[in-house]
Amino acid sequence: MKGFSDRLGEVKEYYFSKKLKEVQKLRESGRPIINMGIGSPDLPPDPSVIEALKSTADSPSGHGYQSYQGIPALRNAIAAFYDKNYGVSLDPTSEVLPLMGSKEGIMHISMAFLNEGDEVLVPNPGYPTYTSVTKLLNAIPVYYSLNEDDNWEPDWKALAQMDLSKVKLMWVNYPHMPTGAKGSESLFKKLVDFAKTHNILLVHDNPYSFILNEEPKSLLEISGAKDHALELNSLSKTFNIPGWRVGMLAGRSDYLDAVLRVKSNMDSGMFLGIQEGAVAALKLDSTWISSMNKIYARRKALVLKMAKLLQLDVQEDAVGLFVWGKVPDDKTATEIVDQLLYEYDIFITPGLIFGSKGASYVRFSLCIGEDKINEAITRLKNYITP
Amino acid sequence: MKGFSDRLGEVKEYYFSKKLKEVQKLRESGRPIINMGIGSPDLPPDPSVIEALKSTADSPSGHGYQSYQGIPALRNAIAAFYDKNYGVSLDPTSEVLPLMGSKEGIMHISMAFLNEGDEVLVPNPGYPTYTSVTKLLNAIPVYYSLNEDDNWEPDWKALAQMDLSKVKLMWVNYPHMPTGAKGSESLFKKLVDFAKTHNILLVHDNPYSFILNEEPKSLLEISGAKDHALELNSLSKTFNIPGWRVGMLAGRSDYLDAVLRVKSNMDSGMFLGIQEGAVAALKLDSTWISSMNKIYARRKALVLKMAKLLQLDVQEDAVGLFVWGKVPDDKTATEIVDQLLYEYDIFITPGLIFGSKGASYVRFSLCIGEDKINEAITRLKNYITP
Structure with a gap:
């Protein structure tokens, strides 16, 4: 060896x-x-979520390989959830990609967009997986500071002084983990403008928007965001199914196609029972x-x-x-x-x-x-x- | 972008x-x-497999994140299955790694062992994912021919004439997909010798050993194999749960540690219900x-x-x-x-x-x-x- x-x-x-x-x-x-x-x-x-899993498990045809894109019912439920909760319209056939957890999406997105040596803006403090996935692909994490005094928003002055020419992708995450900073519409607008100006793909990781938060927001609400941003989301925290591994990627179809091309070459579709359970979860009322x-x-x-x-x-x-x-x-x-x-x-x-x-x-x-x-x-x- | x-x-x-x-x-x-x-x-x-999934889903504590290494019951069941069916002894705490499908293992192994530009021996004909994962990592697939006249065993003469100095890893798969060639103990011995001689890590992909095959074999049966080979296996075909995504990697603990280090940085543990179902499947009798x-x-x-x-x-x-x-x-x-x-x-x-x-x-x-x-x-x- x-x-x-x-x-x-x-x-x-x-x-x-x-x-x-x-x-x-x-x-x-x-x-x-x-x-x-x-x-x-x-x-x-919710019991309806467990019931959907169990009844699918009882179906003789519930155990086979599933499509890489997920069942239409799940993609429709995700699109309806985005419409209802964020006022964001997504085409369920092309702008929604179910994932086996949003964590795996960090790798799939990185593989679809990054070459060795590309730079990636990573929040400090932030979720460690942004760094480790970047490093696993021999790309270079470049940290941008979040300061408590700015309510954990990016230090724009420091960002303006950075050489961003090699930066291809930027991870953002509001409500922010670990600080719990909520983000705001004006922040999201600034982020999209920043991504546009510097020709950077913004990836917003949004698993916490419903926890103790009266104003759930999607970055994709911002006008023009789809051209510059993708959004990861997850059912783990909102619906108490972290172990099930259900996440999603939302955004422009050609960007999602690229991610799907990576994903379909390295894993398989999600267990049907889990998909049906996810559909039931997404349909729960407020x-x-x-x-x-x-x-x-x-x-x-x-x-x-x-x-x-x-x-x-x-x-x-x-x-x-x-x-x-x-x-x-x-x-x-x-x-x-x-x-x-x-x-x-x-x-x-x-x-x-x-x-x-x-x-x-x-x-x-x-x-x-x-x-x-x-x-x-x-x-x-x-x-x-x- | x-x-x-x-x-x-x-x-x-x-x-x-x-x-x-x-x-x-x-x-x-x-x-x-x-x-x-x-x-x-x-x-x-089998109904016992479905029942194990369903009863875990009914448990309030069945929905959280799981360990990256899988529950001890699953690792024990895998070790017992290898012992019973192949006569291969594995330490369940360190020589067994459950995977969410053996397909994902192809990526995790490749990431743990391959640098950009490394060469990888890939069977022709063979499972296309060996090639696509290799290419996704900018490593180089080098095809070795299997010929019908040699019962789809590697063309050893051609291999002997290749420059193997840059080859780091070799994919093998018997019973072979798509040809159905069974492999044999003598073939497995030759493969291990070959890996040893050329300092290549052999990875045997073994999901078909129980289908219409009277003599299931593991490559790890060969004396000394663990130093030169890893083996992927899967419950998909044997137990009719392809959509559940349950596979495993067996082999030397330091090799598995490396794979776990990659895996834990890019996904999360397997749904507990699926693990319990897998345990039930592995315990079925012949x-x-x-x-x-x-x-x-x-x-x-x-x-x-x-x-x-x-x-x-x-x-x-x-x-x-x-x-x-x-x-x-x-x-x-x-x-x-x-x-x-x-x-x-x-x-x-x-x-x-x-x-x-x-x-x-x-x-x-x-x-x-x-x-x-x-x-x-x-x-x-x-x-x-x-």
Whole structure:
């Protein structure tokens, strides 16, 4: 064997993959770990979603290979969902591509648009997969800063001073993970203008728009956006089916064709039962989202209490599935994360894994029951910083 | 937007993706198409498999993100299956990696081992995805011929004359698709020796070993194979769950670690219900396989009749899910395929899509009921070659 690929040196095992193994080991050793690290909705999906999966599984013809483009019912349901919730009109035959999770879409899009050596604008802080996929393709991540003082919007002044000639693609994500910054119509307009001016493909990753957010937005709402932007979306957080792996890509048909050409050469279509379940989810009325948000709101109130005990500085009106807090100036986030894990059996995520601009922060997931958050609060009653 | 990636120019939309759209359109226009093109088992899985999926779906905790490595029960079941059926011992914690279909494994393995410009030995004829994945990574497919006269084993003389210094990886696949050649222990030994001599990583793709084959074999049975070979396997064909996407990679732990590092950065774990279903499938006893093979044997007898009507030359003792037939010398396979599709509403696959060495052949899938094959025979009663 002549060795591994060079790209392998560029990526580590995905952080959660390693860290969760450690948490799992602690748990197996008998430690009562409260895991507030990962944004995997803990509540089940609506019964109609499960029922659609089960009845498809009972059909003798439900087990074969599926089309790479997904069943028409799913593409129609996605288009209807975009129309109803964002006021964005999409042609279900050509402007919608179901994906086995939006995470895989990051790779498929990158493969369709990037050559080795191309530069990619990646938010700092931001979702680590934008970086790792870019590196896996030997393209070059170029970080653009998001600052708390600008409500975690891009640092436009710094961007204006960058040499953008080699930048081909830009990842954006609002509501933003991990900070929970909501974004706005004016921000989305600026982003589309920026992409147009610099001839960059904007890819908006939009899985959090319905969580604790009164104003869900799609970047594709902006006039002219389709010529410069694609949007990834996901059913994972909105409909409590992260493990099912259902995402989607929306945008111009020729861009989607390119992504499909990559995708059809490296995987196969999505299990029919999962597609039918996704259709059922997308058809749920708005009471589903509001009932989930009531639960998340109660959890968030408790996590904010917990953050107070830890003396964190939190922007309380942020949206999404996480609480993001700044640690006191004389501490490091890693110290606090390790202290919580090893002394209090509580796992939270250090902000550093989202980039250097996250180094003074920690992230709490709201995907955990109130009883457990209360238990964490109890454990932290007499908390003293490390 | 600064254009698509160069790699995109290297691959077309996957053949079945395009062709099945055409077949679908003909069907929608009212044409009674009999599709013998694709190897997607039409029969349902065992009820215990469906039941495992359904009961997991009913569990409130069955919907979250899963570990990248799969649940221990699935890795244990895979290891036990390899032990029982092939006599191959695998450590379930480190030598087994569940995949969402073995097709995706072709990409993950290639990304873990190949740099741009590396050469890859690809069988001709063979599964087109070996070529397209290689090209998507800007590596170079180098074809090695399989000849009918050598029972579709590699042309060792030709291989000996090749410059193999840049070859990093070699795809092999026995029982072979599309020809149905079975392979043998002596062939597997030769392959491992070859890989060792030339310092090449052998990757054996083994999804057909239980279909109409009395002697299922794993390449990993060969002494010393683990140091030079990985093996992909799949539940799709054996257990009638192609649409579920369950495959696996077996082999040395450091090689699997490298693949996991790629995989964990580009997708997420497999839906728990599907994993539990896969566990149930792997635990079925041998009567499952023998009962499926009785059905396939009856279908094959009918397809052989059909091949006779078409004056094809068929190696009747081939194994696997397909019948592979040589067209008469004065015809081309494409002529016959098009004639069958447009005049008789029967879709079969032209051998050319598996490489130049398949150009004089056509492939029939056995994934179609006897009634339909009989109907095809009836339509061909007065068949005259084009």
